[in-house]
Amino acid sequence: MxxxxxxxxxxxxxxxxxxxxxxxxxxxxxxxxxxxxxxxxxxxxYRPNLTARHLRKGRTGIIALAVPELGNPYFAELAGAVIDAAAEHDLTVLLDHTRGEREREVLVSQGFRARVIDGLILSPLELDTEDLAARADDVPLVLLGEREYPLPYDHIAIDNVAAARQAVRHLLDLGRTRIAFLGARTDSPNRPAQLRLQGWREELTAAGMDTSDRFAAPTGGWDRGDGATGMARLLDSGVRPDAVFAYNDLVAVGALRVLHERGLRVPWDVAVVGFDDIPESRYGSVTLTTVAPDKRAIARLAVESLVRSLARASDKKSGVQPPVEPELASVTAPFELLQRESTLGRR
Structure with a gap:
């Protein structure tokens, strides 16, 4: 029984x-x-009947996490951290894959799963402020990532500019003077690539180093192949960096391959820094120095934000009004620079 x-x-x-x-x-x-x-x-x-508990509260006990690409190791790790954080609150996580396409991000944010989920954690790439402003769905929403929206939603992100500056400072401290940024984008000031490019430029400017566009190498995307193509194009242009700060670890892995093919030794000829601390960065033939966002902190903060929103909604439905309307938060999550062989060599 x-x-x-x-x-x-x-x-x-x-x-x-x-x-x-x-x-x-x-x-x-x-x-x-x-x-x-x-x-x-x-x-x-004893095991609680979670279904009955959620039904008594008028909920499903399910929240959704929508990310651009589940195949990207960063988002895969983040999804795992969100699932773990949600389990502490007896919540189940439904995963959505938007491919970073505006139409799919609009569809998710507008609540096409509103009858299924209690809340949504969304990491948008292309969603516009106007898209969110037109949102009629009352399902609680928390935003992840570096796109900023002047709208009343909790937002969890790391300081990309500060993280990029710390990465470049590390390279400068090692005596590197020709530091390239691989993965540049200039089409939106709020996207991570532009913020990381801004941090790269600010730190080099403060050090009196070259920040000309010839050292800011664009890539068609942000996967391994994009990093390899971008690195080859940069070298073929005649630019000879002694260090590369890559938009993310996948781009850095592609760059490492091309540097090896061109007979350039990492880190002696070219030092390389990535971003995200994916598993591949820890176990390659050359371990990768990288900026490591605290994914577990990001996940915990996002889930806790949804839980608070759900509690407020329940109180409101019960006629209980909070003494003070809560302020929506833009929360900066921690990060650290992990120094490995791609800048320090084997020790």
Whole structure:
């Protein structure tokens, strides 16, 4: 027979309400009481009926995560971190793959899954402010990534300009003077590539180094092949960098391949820095120095933001008004520069 809250309460010698408070992670339970109830839960093997719990709250217990490309290792790792963070709140995650296409991002943001999900975490690339402003769906939304929208939505991102400057500073500290940026884009000031290009330019300008366009190498996309093509094109143009700061790790991996083919030694002839800290950066023949966004922090902040929004919605539906309207947050998540063989060599 299924173990009930009443069974747990009898085993722990407490009220059913106390057991419910522990199971639902309410804050106002003493550590001693929480330990006592948890011991009874473990002994009896109690498992909450999550479906019934969510239905009582008028929810499905499902949130969605929409990212540009699930095949990209960064987004795959981020998705795993979101799933783990959501599980701590008894939430299931539905994954959407937008391919970075505006039409699909609009479709997702406008709520075509509104009857299925309680909230949405969206990492947009092409979505415009006007698209979000026209959003009629009342499903809570949290935005990820570097595109900024002057609209009332929580937004979680790292400081790309600061991260890029730290990467370039590392190369300057190693004595590099001809530092190229591989993966430049100039079509939107809010996209990550443009922000990272801005950080590259600011740090080099502060050091009095060359920031001319000949060192800002564009790529058609941001995969390994794009990095290889962009690196080859840069070398063929006659530019001879002694360091490369790549838009992301995939671009950097492509660049590493071309440098090897051209007989250029990494890091002695050309040092390379990537961005994202994907698994490939840790296990290549030359491990990659990279900027590592804290993916778990990003995931946790995004899920917690949705949980708060859902709680406010439940209070509002119950007629409970918060004393102060909460301020929507633009939260900067942490990052670190991981120094490896592609800049330091083997030690």
């Amino acid at each position: 299924r173990v009930s809250l009443k069974d747990v309460a009898q085993r722990a010698g407490v009220s059913i309400k106390t057991v419910s408070n522990v199971v639902n992670h309410y804050e106002h339970v003493t550590p001693a009481m929480r330990t006592k109830v948890q011991r009874a839960i473990d002994e009896l093997g």
